[in-house]
Amino acid sequence: MADLQYTPIEEIEKIHASLQAGFKSGRARDIKYRKHQLLQLAYLLKDNKDRFNQAAGLDLGRSYPENEILEHYVSLEQIKYTFDNFEKWTKPESAEFSIYFGARPQIRKEPKGVVLIFVPFNYPIMLLMSPLAGAIAAGNTICVKVSELLPATSSLLAELFPKYLDQDLYRIVNGDIPVSTKLLELPWDHILYTGSGRVGKIVAAAAAKHLTPVTLELGGKCPTIVDPRVNLKVAAKRILWGRTSNAGQTCVAPDYVLIPKNGEEAFINALKEAYREFYPNGTTEPGNIARLPNHGSFDRVKGLLDDTKGTIILGGETDREAKYIAPTIVKNVGPEDSLMKDEIFAPILPIITVGDFDEAIEFINARDHPLALYIFTDDSKLKEKVFSNTRSGSCVCNEVVLQIPTPGLPFGGFGASGNGGYHTGKYSFDLFTHQRSTLTMPNWMEVALASRYPPFSSRKSKL
Numbered sequence: 001m002a003d004l005q006y007t008p009i010e011e012i013e014k015i016h017a018s019l020q021a022g023f024k025s026g027r028a029r030d031i032k033y034r035k036h037q038l039l040q041l042a043y044l045l046k047d048n049k050d051r052f053n054q055a056a057g058l059d060l061g062r063s064y065p066e067n068e069i070l071e072h073y074v075s076l077e078q079i080k081y082t083f084d085n086f087e088k089w090t091k092p093e094s095a096e097f098s099i100y101f102g103a104r105p106q107i108r109k110e111p112k113g114v115v116l117i118f119v120p121f122n123y124p125i126m127l128l129m130s131p132l133a134g135a136i137a138a139g140n141t142i143c144v145k146v147s148e149l150l151p152a153t154s155s156l157l158a159e160l161f162p163k164y165l166d167q168d169l170y171r172i173v174n175g176d177i178p179v180s181t182k183l184l185e186l187p188w189d190h191i192l193y194t195g196s197g198r199v200g201k202i203v204a205a206a207a208a209k210h211l212t213p214v215t216l217e218l219g220g221k222c223p224t225i226v227d228p229r230v231n232l233k234v235a236a237k238r239i240l241w242g243r244t245s246n247a248g249q250t251c252v253a254p255d256y257v258l259i260p261k262n263g264e265e266a267f268i269n270a271l272k273e274a275y276r277e278f279y280p281n282g283t284t285e286p287g288n289i290a291r292l293p294n295h296g297s298f299d300r301v302k303g304l305l306d307d308t309k310g311t312i313i314l315g316g317e318t319d320r321e322a323k324y325i326a327p328t329i330v331k332n333v334g335p336e337d338s339l340m341k342d343e344i345f346a347p348i349l350p351i352i353t354v355g356d357f358d359e360a361i362e363f364i365n366a367r368d369h370p371l372a373l374y375i376f377t378d379d380s381k382l383k384e385k386v387f388s389n390t391r392s393g394s395c396v397c398n399e400v401v402l403q404i405p406t407p408g409l410p411f412g413g414f415g416a417s418g419n420g421g422y423h424t425g426k427y428s429f430d431l432f433t434h435q436r437s438t439l440t441m442p443n444w445m446e447v448a449l450a451s452r453y454p455p456f457s458s459r460k461s462k463l
């Protein structure tokens with residue numbers, strides 16, 4: 001496996017200073033230059049597709065086809081969409097109304113400046129490219145901190161960035177906690193942090209010292225309500241795919257199922273059928289299921305499985321050497337179970353039975369607001385009830401995960417799962433854009449504005 005070279009700590013301030021100088025140069029604000037850099041970003045991915053696929057295999061045991069679906073195409077599409085559309089997003093907007101009839105109020109779309117982006121390990125390309133494309137399009141200079149858990153991918157990014165992108169404007173930083181800590185000591189103009197809530201609190205506290213605006217894209221447990229009257233075959237396939245793709249390491253993966261007791265058996269049978277379809281030759285066959293990034297992650301997940309009081313009905317096999325957890329379904333899971341304490345972030349799906357849908361809603365509302373909430377039902381009244389009586393970053397009916405690559409939908413959390421919304425082109429652009437209010441007042445308006453000057457008189461204010 002590739003050796004990951006960390007950025008020396010003493011380099012960090014220099015990188016920050018050179019990005020500040022780069023921003024002052026005005027190059028990042030030039031529209032033609034932004035276009036050129038976006039194109040370069042697309043070529044960085046396109047030219048090196050096989051190397052990125054290979055790196056994902058080494059770091060996360062992902063197969064080429066899975067990697068292409070999960071990261072490559074989505075990232076390229078995001079860049080292309082941004083490239084095609086961002087010029088119109090940069091145009092100033094006239095304000096709708098001014099009480100000063102002669103004034104020309106406008107909202108200018110200006111870059112925030114020098115921004116910092118943290119990328120987690122689970123989608124190292126998609127969660128890098130989506131915000132990066134938006135931040136470049138918005139005219140910023142950018143420092144990206146990639147994950148230390150992925151030596152092959154992060155080394156490749158460090159090699160390719162200088163070859164394709166302007167190093168005065170866009171930099172990759174590699175390293176672990178000391179590097180992140182040093183980065184967080186510096187005054188950025190915006191920080192986008194994607195990762196765990198635990199580290200999110202550290203990032204928010206550090207940003208507060210400089211009053212740096214910060215966007216937190218965090219995780220948590222995403223509940224999935226299943227109405228037994230729905231097409232269970234389709235529901236089971238979609239849920240099993242969402243829970244097992246990338247070995248369950250997706251922030252919006254369905255984390256647990258809530259189902260009325262009378263529908264549990266039929267749903268489990270549908271899951272068994274989907275499982276047989278997905279893994280006709282067993283789950284250990286190479287490429288069928290990705291791996292966890294390190295032994296620490298494996299030990300955490302194995303501990304959850306060892307401690308569960310639930311009944312494992314499918315899967316359950318593990319291999320520490322290979323960092324492998326089989327897709328696993330667990331029933332008879334109680335609310336206090338080990339699997340219900342934190343985000344599982346592995347291909348394990350607990351099933352919890354409830355008396356009715358009101359109990360499912362209560363169960364969800366008694367916990368942190370999730371990043372995503374899923375409901376499988378054909379009953380529009382039930383869907384509306386769930387949508388209207390819960391809070392979450394996103395809410396999806398009869399599907400999982402696909403809210404992320406849907407153009408036009410902002411993506412983000414709510415409460416403990418984060419704040420702000422970005423991901424797709426325009427929302428990423430907006431995140432890294434300062435909406436600057438401007439007003440230009442003509443001299444001839446003095447007639448109408450004279451009443452504001454002393455000495456005040458009732459005759460003047462009637463003018």
Ligand code: NAD
Nearest residue numbers: 118119120121146147177180195196199217218219220251
């Ligand atoms: P993480 O919080 O461990 O790491 C994320 C980044 O923070 C990395 O670059 C890491 O180097 C840095 N970091 C780690 N410890 C730090 C510290 N003490 N101080 C400063 N920086 C530190 O997250 P992860 O394990 O890479 O990713 C998994 C988590 O990310 C899950 O909780 C998942 O749900 C969440 N996630 C959220 C989204 C989203 O869009 N909301 C997307 C993907 C992942």
